[in-house]
Amino acid sequence: ATADIGVTGLAVMGRNLARNLARHGHAVAIHNRSPEKTRALVSDHGYEGTFVASESMADFVTSLKRPRAVIVMVKAGQPTDAVIDELIPLLEPGDIVVDCGNAHFLDTRRREETLREHGLHFVGTGVSGGEEGALRGPSIMPGGSAESYQKLGPIFESIAAQVDGVPCCIHVGPDGAGHFVKMVHNGIEYADMQLIAEAYDLLRSGLDATPGQIADIFREWNRGSLESFLIEITADVLAHVDGRTGRPFVDVVLDQAEQKGTGRWTVQSALDLGVPITGIAEATFARSLSGHAEQREAARAVFPVTNELAWAADDREGFIEDVRKALYASKVVAYAQGFDMIKAGSEEYGWNVDRGATATIWRGGCIIRARFLDRIREAYDDDPELPTLLASPYFVKAVSDGVESWRRVVADSARAGVPTPAFSSSLAYFDGLRRGRLPAALIQGLRDNFGAHTYRRVDSEGAFHTLWGSDKTESAAR
Numbered sequence: 001a002t003a004d005i006g007v008t009g010l011a012v013m014g015r016n017l018a019r020n021l022a023r024h025g026h027a028v029a030i031h032n033r034s035p036e037k038t039r040a041l042v043s044d045h046g047y048e049g050t051f052v053a054s055e056s057m058a059d060f061v062t063s064l065k066r067p068r069a070v071i072v073m074v075k076a077g078q079p080t081d082a083v084i085d086e087l088i089p090l091l092e093p094g095d096i097v098v099d100c101g102n103a104h105f106l107d108t109r110r111r112e113e114t115l116r117e118h119g120l121h122f123v124g125t126g127v128s129g130g131e132e133g134a135l136r137g138p139s140i141m142p143g144g145s146a147e148s149y150q151k152l153g154p155i156f157e158s159i160a161a162q163v164d165g166v167p168c169c170i171h172v173g174p175d176g177a178g179h180f181v182k183m184v185h186n187g188i189e190y191a192d193m194q195l196i197a198e199a200y201d202l203l204r205s206g207l208d209a210t211p212g213q214i215a216d217i218f219r220e221w222n223r224g225s226l227e228s229f230l231i232e233i234t235a236d237v238l239a240h241v242d243g244r245t246g247r248p249f250v251d252v253v254l255d256q257a258e259q260k261g262t263g264r265w266t267v268q269s270a271l272d273l274g275v276p277i278t279g280i281a282e283a284t285f286a287r288s289l290s291g292h293a294e295q296r297e298a299a300r301a302v303f304p305v306t307n308e309l310a311w312a313a314d315d316r317e318g319f320i321e322d323v324r325k326a327l328y329a330s331k332v333v334a335y336a337q338g339f340d341m342i343k344a345g346s347e348e349y350g351w352n353v354d355r356g357a358t359a360t361i362w363r364g365g366c367i368i369r370a371r372f373l374d375r376i377r378e379a380y381d382d383d384p385e386l387p388t389l390l391a392s393p394y395f396v397k398a399v400s401d402g403v404e405s406w407r408r409v410v411a412d413s414a415r416a417g418v419p420t421p422a423f424s425s426s427l428a429y430f431d432g433l434r435r436g437r438l439p440a441a442l443i444q445g446l447r448d449n450f451g452a453h454t455y456r457r458v459d460s461e462g463a464f465h466t467l468w469g470s471d472k473t474e475s476a477a478r
């Protein structure tokens with residue numbers, strides 16, 4: 001046995017991870033169900049490092065030094081279970097199975113439990129950064145046992161993206177913690193993209209600008225506090241001209257956003273955990289709405305478009321700055337909600353996830369990498385128990401500076417008929433948190449009226465019920 005770590009499943013992500021490992025001096029055992037992919041990897045990239053190729057799973061396992069570490073890089077769901085079932089009888093106690101796919105954290109918890117019964121470690125690992133990231137340095141979010149991290153940590157940290165000399169990889173927490181945090185990363189990714197899309201839509205309508213002009217605005221924004229991978233590639237996509245028609249690329253792409261499910265999972269778990277991640281939810285629903293072509297057509301037929309155009313033409317610069325500030329403030333809300341979600345998951349499952357460290361490993365490699373994650377890290381370093389990111393001094397100032405712009409943009413968009421579900425719901429969330437008294441009191445009154453569901457009072461302990469149907473006296477409920 002000569003290999004330090006193995007990868008089974010050599011589609012593009014698996015192949016790139018294997019190459020990244022080899023390039024960093026790790027001897028990598030490689031295996032794929034159909035051996036052509038294994039052979040192609042050796043012939044195309046064998047010179048990059050040490051690959052130990054096997055055509056059978058048994059040989060692949062034998063080629064690994066103990067404790068063996070096997071990265072499974074196949075499709076989430078049933079294919080992952082099938083590979084794990086094949087591996088279990090071939091492995092020995094202390095060996096480690098790593099799932100680097102986008103698995104649901106509850107599947108990861110289940111698998112971890114099963115493998116633990118066999119004396120094996122199961123490490124659900126979030127890997128972000130797409131194909132390029134896998135090859136050149138992803139952000140890596142491993143869960144599983146602390147013991148497994150002793151072997152995996154140094155290997156993963158060597159292949160992860162590095163920011164200021166710090167690797168974008170930590171041991172996130174036990175069992176499903178890594179996949180949970182990756183799921184929330186993807187939820188934030190949905191919100192981030194929806195906010196960018198709304199900003200684009202507003203600029204396009206409000207200024208009657210071309211995609212090329214808007215690309216320049218995003219390029220400019222990428223030099224300031226909004227600097228991030230997604231803003232950078234937004235400029236590239238908007239500037240792109242379709243080769244076939246000569247039209248802006250965004251105008252020839254069908255406007256129906258697809259999804260593979262991690263955003264939906266985030267929202268589903270948020271409902272279970274009771275965390276109002278409204279930005280991520282609106283972003284997910286906006287994708288769904290875009291796909292309902294028939295309903296969109298029906299609505300357009302009866303409510304002809306009367307959208308205002310170029311309403312901001314008189315104060316171009318002022319409007320662009322308003323949209324920039326609204327985007328930044330809404331983005332802070334989306335991240336605040338995402339980090340609340342991590343806290344809630346961590347408490348529910350006893351993971352003890354460090355939010356500041358999580359912000360640190362999202363600074364590079366991953367899709368949501370952004371300059372402002374440094375600010376988030378600082379906020380949690382200063383106060384690990386911060387009740388909401390919005391209350392940290394840096395973000396208090398940032399949001400306060402932007403709030404008037406944010407309100408103008410949301411009001412303008414409503415007036416003009418440009419949908420901004422993520423901008424608007426983020427502002428409503430912000431106002432909801434800071435409002436002294438919420439109308440939730442009335443909801444409690446209604447619940448008690450129709451169903452004797454009881455309410456609590458501001459002035460005394462306990463639950464109460466009013467006899468709505470008779471003399472309206474109040475009694476203490478047990």
Ligand code: 6PG
Pocket residue numbers: 102127128129130186189258259260261262263366367
């Ligand atoms: C990443 C990405 C990746 C995800 C895509 C597509 O972190 O590298 O999050 O894991 O698969 O973003 O997701 P959707 O198809 O759901 O948009």
